[in-house]
Amino acid sequence: MARGGKKRRPMSEINVVPYIDVMLVLLIIFMVTAPMLMQGVKVDLPEASADPVENQDSEPLIVSVDSAGQLYLNLGANEKQVLTLATVKQRVSAVMRRSPDKPVLVWGDRAVPYGQVVTLMAALQEAGAPSVGLVTENPE
CATH class of the missing domain: 3.30.420.270 (Nucleotidyltransferase; domain 5)
Structure with a gap:
């Protein structure tokens, strides 16, 4: 124990709470900007209930x-x-x-x-x- 009866925390521990906050802010930014990245000509798409295609890695x-x-x-x-x-x-x-x-x-x-x-x-x-x-x- 350190002087004064307080237990010291080792310096090797990293406080991850600020990193989690930053990650959540970035997640919100990406969620807001992702729909804006899909650009194209405005068309009135027909409605149909169908299963979505599997997620592709490359931009279509x-x-x-x-x-x-x-x-x-x-x-x-x-x-x-x-x-x-x-x-x-x-x-x-x-x-x-x-x-x-x-x-x-x-x-x-x-x-x-x-x-x-x-x-x-x-x-x-x-x-x-x-x-x-x-x-x-x-x-x-």
């Missing part, structure tokens, strides 16, 4: 189809640039050659004709995408 390649049937790709500097089907197919093909396991998702507006979405999905598979997912909203 997203092809958006707005209500007018215009195509957008979340790749490059200008994500709001309207692209043709041939351009989308060419760019997706280039990405698939570099990283063949990259997930490809289609954000299709509910007003887009079914045939147009099927044509897009077929073009994406021809470009080398092993599977193409459709993004929907959960019905409330």
Whole structure:
């Protein structure tokens, strides 16, 4: 025992309470900013109750189809640039050659004709995408 009858704590012990506080603050910051990182063209997604796809490590390649049937790709500097089907197919093909396991998702507006979405999905598979997912909203 130390002088004065007090028990001293060894200097090798680290007080972890401040580290836990910092970790919780960082967690809250990441939870708030994560939804803002998903960028793309605003589309009115159809509602469907489906199981979510398994969590992928890499960021997905997203092809958006707005209500007018215009195509957008979340790749490059200008994500709001309207692209043709041939351009989308060419760019997706280039990405698939570099990283063949990259997930490809289609954000299709509910007003887009079914045939147009099927044509897009077929073009994406021809470009080398092993599977193409459709993004929907959960019905409330």
